[in-house]
Amino acid sequence: MSTGAKVKFGFKGVIAANGGTYATPTWSAMNNVAEAKIAMSRAEAEASMRAYPVKLTESIMREIEFEGTIRSDDGDTNGYILMEAAFIANAPLDVLILDGPIGTNGSRGVRCDMKVFKWEEDEGLDKLDYRAFTLKPCIPINGAPADAVAGASSITYTAMSA
Numbered sequence: 001m002s003t004g005a006k007v008k009f010g011f012k013g014v015i016a017a018n019g020g021t022y023a024t025p026t027w028s029a030m031n032n033v034a035e036a037k038i039a040m041s042r043a044e045a046e047a048s049m050r051a052y053p054v055k056l057t058e059s060i061m062r063e064i065e066f067e068g069t070i071r072s073d074d075g076d077t078n079g080y081i082l083m084e085a086a087f088i089a090n091a092p093l094d095v096l097i098l099d100g101p102i103g104t105n106g107s108r109g110v111r112c113d114m115k116v117f118k119w120e121e122d123e124g125l126d127k128l129d130y131r132a133f134t135l136k137p138c139i140p141i142n143g144a145p146a147d148a149v150a151g152a153s154s155i156t157y158t159a160m161s162a
Contacts, residue, residue: 008099017082018094022142027096030079034130036068038097060162064110065136066097072129083133087116094142098150105151112137112145
C-alpha cells in the first residue's frame, strides 16, 4: 500500500552555474535567486496534407525559458555578479536547472549554455534591490543542451530529442 505521493517543493529547486570544465563540472548553486520559473514548451510545425481533411501539426524544437529574481549582492560572485557580468559581456553560462537538490535521486531538469536576455531592477522605496532576469538557451560553446537527472553521487545528461 502506498504511503502517499512524493511531493517536490519549489524552494528546493536549484539553478547552478558551472565553475569547472564542461566534462568535469563544478556546480555552484545561485542561492540568492528568489522567485524562479522554468517554462518548457514545443514549437509547432504545419504538417497538413491532402490525404486528411484536417489541419495537422507536429511538435518540433523545444523552447526553454528560465525567469527569476536574484537579490542584488556585490559579494555574490557565484550568482549576482556572475549573471551581471554575463549580461554585460553577452556571454553564455553553462547552467544546470533542477527541480530538487543536486545529489538527490530523481531531481530532474536541464543543462545548457544560456545567455541572460533580461536584467532589470525595481528600485522602489519600499523594496530591497532584486534583479529580474531571463535566461534562454543560446548557441552552445560547451556542449549540446541536455536533459539532466540527478543521482546520489552523479548527474546523468541525455541529449535532448526533437
